[in-house]
Amino acid sequence: MSRRRLALIGAGAIGRMHVERARSHAQCAIVAIADPSPQAESFARDQGLRWFADYRSMLDDVRPEGAIVATPNATHADVGLDCIARGVPVLMEKPVADTVEQARQLNDAALGARVPLLVGHHRRHNPILRRARDIVQSGRLGKPVTATALATFYKPDAYFDIEWRRRQGGGPVLINLIHDIDMMRFLLGDIVDVQALTSNAVRGFEVEDTAAVILRFANGALGTLAVSDCAASPWNWDLAAGEAAHYPRQQVNTHFVSGTDASLTLPQLDVWEYRGGKGWHEPLTHERTTPHSGDPYAEQLRHFAAVIAGAETPVCSGEDAARTLAATFAVHRAAAAGARVAPAL
Incomplete structure (x- = not known):
């Protein structure tokens, strides 16, 4: 089967990662890059790819079968709409847009034109997270009660x-915790209430360096999340899950889901449950599942090719990504208001 001809719009760090993954991919090939920077032009030539300063010219000239959009967040909606107007399926890097309103506009345009829109919440393609979702959805945990995520x-x-x-x-x-919020939604469903505190006490920048968050899910479960970019800590998905070789992997768990019948940890996929009597005086059984390893970015490209072909529906649609974005924005809204807020959809 011939490889899908893809174009890359935006050749920053994440865009170059897509080029690296596509170089030897069985289903996809990046054939052109659009990015006006001299560094992008040099990178494209080094990779033997066609280069364009303007992405619209590239779309009209190359006529790709799909486009990967890895531009700054504020441009996502405009670039995505231009792709959709030309009938070009889109793999949009997260967040799907700069605002929830823009995300809705982009999703509505894709649905109206029947042009596929896949959003790059790449952790959904990790076999660890997919196995965890299977365990939760199987009912093995019973009724979900609590979930905890550490991103420190x-x-x-x-x-x-x-x-x-x-x-x-x-x-x-917005840069890091959005991934963990999306993971929580992928495992437990929609978030209906958010409470939060943020702090910039360590670095003193305008932006936060630490946040603590409480979530209420539609199924009644409660979640707690902690994020900090100034903590000397191994407890974050990037270090624990082994998705990228440039992060030294740590053998720790970072995400914890508890139910009335069993509990689950990630990324090590430990299940703790009672096999006999049930109660805190009874012994718990510990079982570990080890899924086959897999590169979520490579799997995301495979999935994108299948979405383009109409063989699969997006694992993360524009609608789904808009809900994750709304829940993430609600963290800042809740912290500013000092009150519980609902994600604004």
């Missing part, structure tokens, strides 16, 4: 040399 890590000082990372919107809630 230390970003080096040089990371903040870029000014926007010191400003509102550049902090760990």
Whole structure:
């Protein structure tokens, strides 16, 4: 089967990662890059790919079968709409848009034009998370009661040399915690209430460096999340799940889901449950599942090719991504109001 011809719009770090994964991919090939920077032009030439300063010109000239959009968040809606208007399926990097309103506009346009829109919440393609979802949905945990996620890590000082990372919107809630919120939604369903506190007490920048969050899910379960980019800690998905070789992997769990019949930890996929009598005086049985390893970015490309072909529906649709974005924005709204808020959809 021939490989799907894809175009990349935006050749920053995440865009270059897509080029790397596609280089030897069986279902996809990136054939052109659109990014006006001299660094992007040089990168495209080094990779043997066609380069365009303007993405619209590239779409009209190359006529790709799909486009990966990895541009700054504020441009996602406009770029996505231009792709959809040309009938080009889109893999949009997270967040789907800069605002929930833009996310809705983008999703409505895709649905109206019947052009596939897949959003790059790549953790959904990790076999660990998919196995965890299977366990939860099987009913083995019973009724979900609580969920806890830790996203605590230390970003080096040089990371903040870029000014926007010191400003509102550049902090760990919208950049990092959005992944964990999406994981929680993927496992437990929609979030209906959010409470939160944020702090910038360590670095003193305009943006937060730490946040603590309480969630209420539609199924009645409660969740707690902690995120900090100034914590010397191994307890975060990037270090624990082994998705990227440039992070030294730590053998720890970072996400915990408890139900009335059993509990589950991630990424090590430990299940704790009673096999005999049920109660805190009874022994618990510990079982570990080890799924086959897999690169979620490579699987995301495979899935995108299948979505383009109409063989699969998006694992993360525009509607789904809009709900994750709304829940993430609700963290800042709740912290500012000092009150419980509902995600604004």
